[in-house]
Amino acid sequence: MDNGRQGRNLRIGDPEREQAMRLLGEHFSAGRLEIHEYDERCRQIAQARFGSELDVLFNDLPSPRPNDRAASSTPAPQNPGIPSRAGKIVLAVGAVVLLLFLVVVARQFGLVLLLPLVAIFFFTRRRG
Template identity: 65%
Template structure:
């Protein structure tokens, strides 16, 4: 159900809070915030539930607002086309190995799957 909230008054999650704290850290590094201000704003960002609460932390700071740039689609990790091609090629090679060299293919299947898994997870 829609309670009439629109735009920046939508609920936020951890990725939005983390982005706001990262932006606050950049302002702190640039000397725009003192340590006490930075600490207080980070606490408020960690406790924020709505985008408008995060935007209020940046009212007197230059630059983009944290809620203005982060969308749910931007938070998803999508594999690159190279990773997809590698995975498809590896599956085809493993199937060919199992079909052609039956017993040795089955023995080599487990280490090959482990290599593929750890290569896929590496960023």
Template identity: 65%
Template sequence: MGRVDSGRRGKDLRIGDPERERAIRLLGEHFSAGRLELAEYDERSKLAAGARFGSELDGLFDDLPGPRPFGELAPATTRPAPSVGNIALAVGAVALLLALVVVARPIGLMLLLPTVAIIWFMWRRR
């Protein structure tokens, strides 16, 4: 195996297929907008397909306006923290489910699945 460069940081980290595919898709958008000629698009797409590091992808977009391959990637991959409303909904749902099961056992057990489904849909919609 070759020499490992421990000084690589940020965009010089190795990339995978999802990053290469995103870069090729963005190049296609620039081609569709008329910013790249066919030969330029073809050459840059080949370079993107063979890229190993993020800096190689960024270099393909130096003379193009956004979006860039790494400009929007980080925020899209992180999940936002649950809101106070979602947490309150979950706590209330657990209390309701416990009350249904303890107080009205046969009815509570029959209502358990629809209640969980309603809570799940409400949680996802927020």
């Protein structure tokens, strides 16, 4: 029972705090907050007990806010198993570095050690 209190005055839990920190991180990455402001607000979010305490921390920021319906229903990534373009580039650079290592250092064992690399490359190219 909420004893007649309205929604933002009710106690919050870890999921609400985590959502508020995620949204605050979006504002930080957009350049709306300096590092010391972000740090201080994260500390206040971690100590918040009521929804109204979170609202105060977002008063000077545009949407998304913790009480926005759109913010609470953010969609999950559709294909988390498929690497992004940046992930594919990192994988390719790593493969080239490993190939150079195998050719220069491992010489005789290079072909044996190269087979797993080729298999990894083949299967990742096939998925993405």
